[in-house]
Amino acid sequence: MRRTRTDSRTARADHVMAQVEAARDEIVAFTVELIRIPTVNPPGDFYRECADLIGRRLAEAGLAVEYVEAEGRPEHTAGHPRVNVVGRGNLGGRGPRLHLNGHFDVVPPGEGWTVDPFEGLVRDGRILGRGASDMKSGIAAAVFAVEAIRRAGIELEGAVDISATVDEESGGFAGVAHLCHEGIISARDVDYAIIPEPFGPDRVCVGHRGVYWFDIVAHGHVAHGSMSHLGRSAIADMGALLETFRRRLGPALATRRSELPVVPAPSRLPSLNVNAITGGQAGADTQSPCVADRCVATFDRRFIPEEPFEEVRAEIAALVGAVEREDPGRRFTIEDRMVVHPVAAPPESPLVRALSSAVREVRGRDAELVASPGTYDQKHFARIAGVEHCVAYGPGPLEEAHQPDESCSVDDLVSCTQVLALAALELAGPGQAPVGGSRLQNG
Numbered sequence: 001m002r003r004t005r006t007d008s009r010t011a012r013a014d015h016v017m018a019q020v021e022a023a024r025d026e027i028v029a030f031t032v033e034l035i036r037i038p039t040v041n042p043p044g045d046f047y048r049e050c051a052d053l054i055g056r057r058l059a060e061a062g063l064a065v066e067y068v069e070a071e072g073r074p075e076h077t078a079g080h081p082r083v084n085v086v087g088r089g090n091l092g093g094r095g096p097r098l099h100l101n102g103h104f105d106v107v108p109p110g111e112g113w114t115v116d117p118f119e120g121l122v123r124d125g126r127i128l129g130r131g132a133s134d135m136k137s138g139i140a141a142a143v144f145a146v147e148a149i150r151r152a153g154i155e156l157e158g159a160v161d162i163s164a165t166v167d168e169e170s171g172g173f174a175g176v177a178h179l180c181h182e183g184i185i186s187a188r189d190v191d192y193a194i195i196p197e198p199f200g201p202d203r204v205c206v207g208h209r210g211v212y213w214f215d216i217v218a219h220g221h222v223a224h225g226s227m228s229h230l231g232r233s234a235i236a237d238m239g240a241l242l243e244t245f246r247r248r249l250g251p252a253l254a255t256r257r258s259e260l261p262v263v264p265a266p267s268r269l270p271s272l273n274v275n276a277i278t279g280g281q282a283g284a285d286t287q288s289p290c291v292a293d294r295c296v297a298t299f300d301r302r303f304i305p306e307e308p309f310e311e312v313r314a315e316i317a318a319l320v321g322a323v324e325r326e327d328p329g330r331r332f333t334i335e336d337r338m339v340v341h342p343v344a345a346p347p348e349s350p351l352v353r354a355l356s357s358a359v360r361e362v363r364g365r366d367a368e369l370v371a372s373p374g375t376y377d378q379k380h381f382a383r384i385a386g387v388e389h390c391v392a393y394g395p396g397p398l399e400e401a402h403q404p405d406e407s408c409s410v411d412d413l414v415s416c417t418q419v420l421a422l423a424a425l426e427l428a429g430p431g432q433a434p435v436g437g438s439r440l441q442n443g
């Protein structure tokens, strides 16, 4: 299995894997410390405390630490400062620079927990708590991957940076996007990026689908409810539109299937979901009898790389136009909320190869290449910073993200830390040519 590796490479890999194994209790303890800081988003609690904790750890691992507040962002307030932390590795020679990024915000705990979501209980080989899977264990894995290389006394030819950032759960604008806009994460010097989001120890996630969020407003005409024929119900018009989407768009989407290996498999097809709908006097305790003159529906259209965004949008607009023409009094307007384009690392990326061979080494099986049905911070690396060699790899399980009793297996956490360390050695370790992954394309 290791015939293709030189002996010194094998020795280095074995040494680093042993250092990770020896740090098992420290990795768990650090994950627990992170879970105990309830960095709930919204609203974005305790970010400074969490950034400080991670920053101290990064300094101990030998990185040059900088705290970056999201100055100028409206969500960066005195009560809820958006504080990111970046640790830069010392560039040993002229080798590539690998950036490991994790978000430390977590979603609110919600209902249904049988344990305290912020106690960080360790039981039966699992760490439990909000963020155990998504993704405080991933941050611990990144930190200890770098620490293990340091403890093994290996000098890198390149460098490994670690950033821990805020607000991924709400779009990442004050987090990774801010660091990319500020040029702190840039394809000028970052060749490869790995985000340890919870896809599990055997899966490398190469990218994600696109999102088109938009509102459609139906405009009616108000009238007395007892003489509804004098008005025009915006809710009835919205009903006609929803029916047309169901009859005509649904079957069309069901014929499209992405080549991107999106998991779970049904998400390889594009989809349309109605996130919300309000109309008339919604939510009012006391009602007056009126025909609804306004109805708003929020739509969540997930699209695949095979669907050009302009066609996705034009298809919606054409159906809306068709429903209007069925009845001359009908009027709708479409208001865009957000567009995220699909991203995917190049299939032949050295980053994918390095992670895949590390998975084989540590786990004894081939890595499964997958893509995510939803988006995460990879979009900012690719779209703003121009780092196209970016993937997600981290402990999971994905299925427990955002769930009650979220947990992470300690064995999986240790395995993922080993895989990240080996991939870092492969990409930026001794004997690496001074290549530039993204740098070649981005000057």
Ligand SMILES: [Zn+2]
Pocket (backbone or CB within 6 Å): 103, 134, 135, 168, 197, 198, 376
């Ligand atoms: Zn996450």
